[in-house]
Each structure stands twice: as C-alpha cells, then as structure tokens.
Amino acid sequence: MKMAVRQFQLIVLLLSSFFTVPVFSDTCSTLAKIPGSDVFYPLALSYKVDQTQYWSRQCSAQKPKCIIFPDSAREVAAIVKSLALYNESFAIKSGGHSPNVGFSSITGGPLISLKKLNQxxxxxxxxxxxxxxxxxxxxxxxxxxxxxxxxxxxxxxxxxxxxxxxxxxxxxxxxxxxxxxxxxxxxxxxxxxxxxxxxxxxxxxxxxxxxxxxxxxxxxxxxxxxxxxxxGKVWAGEMIFTGDKTPKILKAVRDFAENYDDDKAAIIATAETTVAGIVDIWVLFVFYDGPTPPPGIFDRFTSIGPVTVTARTTEYRDYIKTTQVFVLRGQIYEMFTETMPVPSLSNGEEVMNSIFNHWMSTTDSIATVGGLIGAMAFQPIPKKMAAIAKAKGGDLLDLDDDVDLFMIDFNYSYLLDIDTPRVDDAVQRVYNGMKQRVEAFQAQGKLPEAYLPLFMNDAYFRQDYFGRLRxxxxxxxxxxxxxxxxxxxxxxxxxxx
The missing domain is CATH 3.30.465.10 (Uridine Diphospho-n-acetylenolpyruvylglucosamine Reductase; domain 3)
Structure with a gap:
C-alpha cells in the first residue's frame, strides 16, 4: 500500500510539472518535496560526509546548494523534471573519482548523489x-x-x-x-x-x-x-623497482605490449617521482586470472630484479581492495592522458625514452610545488580489445583492431591551491608535448599511423575528448x-x- 501511494505521488508530481511552473524560488525546496528523496543542506552531517568522498580535495571544496539522494529511477526522473523547469546547473556523482572540478561536483547548484542506487x-x-x-x-x-x-x-x-x-x-x-x-x-x-x-x-x-x-x-x-x-583465484600484486631500472623497464613494457602472450595477464607500469629529476620507484601492477601464471609470462620483469614482489595467489575481491593503498586523499589531484601506438622493437628504445623523458623534465620544472607527487602509467591496450568491442556492437571509442596501443595515464597530486596555475600549465605541456612527439615519430616512420582517441576516464577537463573521436x-x-x-x-x- 505504501509503495502504491508513493508511486501515485511521484506520478502526480511528474504530471503537474507539464502544466504548472512552481512558485518556489529555491530549487532545493522543490526537490525536497519529491516523495522518498532525501535532501540535505550544508550544516547536515550527511552533506558533510558525502563531500569527503571525492578523491581530490578541490572537488570536496565545492559547495553544492544541497545534496539530494534518490533511491529509485522514478525519483531521479522527478528530479530531472524539476531541474529542467528551473534551468539551474547541477552535478551528478557516483563515486567522485574524477578530479575535474564540476564534473561530479558543484558550487551553488544541487548535487545528485547516486549512492543509494546500490543494488x-x-x-x-x-x-x-x-x-x-x-x-x-x-x-x-x-x-x-x-x-x-x-x-x-x-x-x-x-x-x-x-x-x-x-x-x-x-x-x-x-x-x-x-x-x-x-x-x-x-x-x-x-x-x-x-x-x-x-x-x-x-x-x-x-x-x-x-x-x-x-x-x-x-x-x-x-x-x-x-x-x-x-x-576463481587470481595471482596478483606489485613488483617494486628502483628508478635506475627505467631503461630496462621501458623495454620490458614495450615487449610485453607487442607480444601479448596470454590475455589472462595484465600489467600497469607506473613511474612515480617526488624529487626533481629522480624517479624514486616504479610500481608494476601484475595480474593473472588464475591461481598461478604459466612460466615466462612476467619473466621480462622479474629478470630486471625488483626490490620487492608482493604478487601472490589471492581472491579477486581482496586484491582490488589492497590497491586502494595507492589512492592519496586530502591532496589536490589532477589526472590526464594520451594515446600512442606501441613502437616496434627497432624504434622502441628511442620512442619510449622520449616520452618518458618529456614527462620527467616537465615534472622537474615544477618540483618546488608543495607536496608534489608525479606519476606516469603505461597501460597496454591490445588490439584484441578492439575486436571484442566490434563483436559486441561497438562503442564510441571505435578503436582499430589492427594496432596495439598504450593508453598513458599521468597524474599530479600536491598540497596548495596557490600552485594550481603552475600545475595546470605543466599538465598541458605534458600532454601537448607527448602528442607532438607521437606525431613527429609517425612522420618519421618510427611509429605506425593510427587512430588515437583519448580515454575519457583519465582525461583532463581541457582535453578535447569528443574532438578526437571519429x-x-x-x-x-x-x-x-x-x-x-x-x-x-x-x-x-x-x-x-
């Protein structure tokens, strides 16, 4: 009975919005009248807690007029109808991973938090x-x-x-x-x-x-x-290398990406630096979808001599929880990306080192930024993924199925708002400079011609995601x-x- 009454109230609200313009001057007051939805204002504990759930402090610092927590599609529909009448800016948040201010955060308008849609x-x-x-x-x-x-x-x-x-x-x-x-x-x-x-x-x-x-x-x-x-069980963990291993790691990453021996295997090769001109460590995330990898799958990396290897047989759910130790909260966080073809063996050393050194020198130029941590992660995208996508009906990325790629994720975290303009400038110099280098190598025949869209999940707000999509x-x-x-x-x- 209660469910029927609640659905009737929602239907009345939706129908009434077609014929009347509400007299309320405050959007949040209208949203609060939607049956079942919880609306909280800045002094409420639920508001304050939800604002702490962003990865980047600059998103948490945004001040929505109110936060509304719908718990059904019907309630979301009622919210959309109300917001359309007011012509007011709003934001929608799932987990708050994106550090791009305004993408899932807002100052002045309502924030729709989807946390109760958790089935x-x-x-x-x-x-x-x-x-x-x-x-x-x-x-x-x-x-x-x-x-x-x-x-x-x-x-x-x-x-x-x-x-x-x-x-x-x-x-x-x-x-x-x-x-x-x-x-x-x-x-x-x-x-x-x-x-x-x-x-x-x-x-x-x-x-x-x-x-x-x-x-x-x-x-x-x-x-x-x-x-x-x-x-079932997986074999997963990290291999930690010192920065002096960089040339060998870059070669091993390139070789792995070109010769993807087993599609149950995955890696993320991440260089991290905190001191000007020095890569403190490489963190290589290794994963195999099985209790133990077959011999040879990760030999390219183990032969280099990691300082530490934490990879072990574990539960899939347990491993994705352990990776959260690498999430830094309480800092300002910027994330950006670029895409490049995997270079051939003959050109691999020149290309990989050029991209790495460009990131390193740009990071060095802002080394005095307070609390700066820079990271660069090579993520292999085998051409088989494009074939799978096409077989399943396609998507907007529409990758070519005849070329292996790297989606390279970069990020900077730092402490002070005053440093944001310097970091913003460095971010643009990194991704613009990388794109220029890739194009130059292609012109020289050292990288294959390829369609190179951006990966939205890692893209910076200034990057032209849709402009790169065919x-x-x-x-x-x-x-x-x-x-x-x-x-x-x-x-x-x-x-x-």
Whole structure:
C-alpha cells in the first residue's frame, strides 16, 4: 500500500510539472518535496560526509546548494523534471573519482548523489549482474563473492561504478572481455524529458551504443545490467623497482605490449617521482586470472630484479581492495592522458625514452610545488580489445583492431591551491608535448599511423575528448535526438559535444 501511494505521488508530481511552473524560488525546496528523496543542506552531517568522498580535495571544496539522494529511477526522473523547469546547473556523482572540478561536483547548484542506487543482483539464469551506479567496485566484488562469477570493473575498489562505466572502464579482465562498457547488456536511463527507458541492442540501439563512451550527455543511468564471467583465484600484486631500472623497464613494457602472450595477464607500469629529476620507484601492477601464471609470462620483469614482489595467489575481491593503498586523499589531484601506438622493437628504445623523458623534465620544472607527487602509467591496450568491442556492437571509442596501443595515464597530486596555475600549465605541456612527439615519430616512420582517441576516464577537463573521436558525428546525432533542448549539455559539466 505504501509503495502504491508513493508511486501515485511521484506520478502526480511528474504530471503537474507539464502544466504548472512552481512558485518556489529555491530549487532545493522543490526537490525536497519529491516523495522518498532525501535532501540535505550544508550544516547536515550527511552533506558533510558525502563531500569527503571525492578523491581530490578541490572537488570536496565545492559547495553544492544541497545534496539530494534518490533511491529509485522514478525519483531521479522527478528530479530531472524539476531541474529542467528551473534551468539551474547541477552535478551528478557516483563515486567522485574524477578530479575535474564540476564534473561530479558543484558550487551553488544541487548535487545528485547516486549512492543509494546500490543494488548488485546476480541472475544465474542469464549470467548477468544488475548494478546500481551508486556502488563502488569493492561493494560489487563483495556482493558477488562466493557466486563464482565477477564482472569487468575497476582495478581499485574505491572507484565508483557510474562514471567508470560511461567513460569506457579499463579493468584487469579487459584483455579477455573488453572494456567494461562492452560488457553492458542493458542501461536503465532517465532521459532529459524525465522518461525512463531501457537501452540495449534491441531497444534504443543508437542510445545503447552512444552511452558506451558518451559520458553524461544522454541521461542519468540508474542501473547497468552487465555480463557475468567465471572467476576463481587470481595471482596478483606489485613488483617494486628502483628508478635506475627505467631503461630496462621501458623495454620490458614495450615487449610485453607487442607480444601479448596470454590475455589472462595484465600489467600497469607506473613511474612515480617526488624529487626533481629522480624517479624514486616504479610500481608494476601484475595480474593473472588464475591461481598461478604459466612460466615466462612476467619473466621480462622479474629478470630486471625488483626490490620487492608482493604478487601472490589471492581472491579477486581482496586484491582490488589492497590497491586502494595507492589512492592519496586530502591532496589536490589532477589526472590526464594520451594515446600512442606501441613502437616496434627497432624504434622502441628511442620512442619510449622520449616520452618518458618529456614527462620527467616537465615534472622537474615544477618540483618546488608543495607536496608534489608525479606519476606516469603505461597501460597496454591490445588490439584484441578492439575486436571484442566490434563483436559486441561497438562503442564510441571505435578503436582499430589492427594496432596495439598504450593508453598513458599521468597524474599530479600536491598540497596548495596557490600552485594550481603552475600545475595546470605543466599538465598541458605534458600532454601537448607527448602528442607532438607521437606525431613527429609517425612522420618519421618510427611509429605506425593510427587512430588515437583519448580515454575519457583519465582525461583532463581541457582535453578535447569528443574532438578526437571519429564517431563524434554519430554521438552528436544521438544526443540531439534524445536531448533536443540541450538539458544535459547546458546544465551539467563534463566532456561535451
């Protein structure tokens, strides 16, 4: 009975918005009248706690007018209808991983926190899992523990589901099953007009494809139904190397990416520095989807002589929780990315060292920034991932299936707001300089010609994500069909067409 009354109240609210303009002068007051939704203001404990959940301090410092916590797609739909009437900027937050100010944070407008949309339901008959966007990946892996299955998800348990899925989603299992977005069977999504639709290969197939890599341009996704995959024990951990091993590590990373011996294996090779001109350490994340890797899989790295090896047989869910030790909270955090083809063996040393040295010298130029920590991570993207994506209907990235790539993730963390302009300048110099070097090597025949889009999940707010997509025309056409008045384009921040 209560459920029926609540649904009736929501229907009345939605219908009334078609015929009347509310007299309330405050958007948050209107949102507070939506049945079932919790709205909190700056002095409330729930407001303060939710604002601490961003990775970057500069996002936590934003001051939304209020935070609303819907717990159903119907409530999200009612919120969208109300916000459209007010023409006020708002933000949507899943986990708060993105350090780009305004993407999932806001000052002055309402913030929609999806944390109560946290279902994780495994359907053994269809071998799918329905996941709410308010989850973090550690919650998903906990919920699936003991079922014998998992899903392609974040490599750090603290990462939120929502933004990760809409930006592509790179996981330890991606070389086997593709990007996380390629594993979505259905999206439940609230559109700009407040309607709730299911986007799949058979229902709104154009929207289904555009949501895979389209960010927040099309609606608010309230549930993802994704493929389940068998999961047992894994062999995973880190190998730590001193900075003097850099030339050997760069060679080994290139060799691994070109000769991807086993798609159950995955690596992330991360250089980290805290002192001008010195790479303090390399952290090599190693993963094998099985209790032990076959002989030779990681020999390129073990032969270099790591200082420490923590890799061991463990549970998948336990490993993605341990990687959270590498998340630094309480600092300002900037993340950015670039893409390059994997160089040939004959040109590998020159190309890899050029890219690395460019990052290192730029980082050296801002070494006096307080508390600076710089990182550069090589993430191999084997061409098989593009083939998987095409077989599953495609996505906006639309990678070529005849070239191996590196998606290179960079980040800086630091302490003081006063240093933000210097860091911002360095960020631009790193990714612009890398792009120039890649193009120069291609012109010289030292790198293959290739289509090189950006990886949304790691991209900086100044980077032109959609400008680098050859599918941008399709993406814009779909956006104009489903959001003809530009509600999400004009009232939310993010990578826009």
């Amino acid at each position: 994780v339901t495994y359907n053994s008959a269809t071998q799918t899992v329905k996941i709410g966007p308010g989850n973090r990946w550690e919650n998903v892996s906990d919920a699936l523990y003991g079922t014998g299955v998992t899903v392609v998800g974040g490599r750090i348990g603290n990462v939120g589901v929502g933004g990760y899925m809409l930006g592509g989603g790179l996981g330890f299992l991606s070389s086997q099953y593709g990007w996380a977005m390629n594993n979505v069977v259905e999206f439940e999504v609230v559109l700009a007009d407040g309607s709730i639709v299911t986007a799949s290969a058979n229902s709104h197939p154009d929207l289904y494809k555009a949501l895979k890599g389209g960010g927040n341009n099309y609606g608010i996704v309230t549930a993802y139904t994704v493929e389940a995959h068998p999961q 599918t941008a025309g399709f993406a814009r056409q779909v956006r104009d069909q489903y959001d003809p008045n530009g509600f999400f384009r004009d009232q939310t921040a993010g990578f826009k067409l």
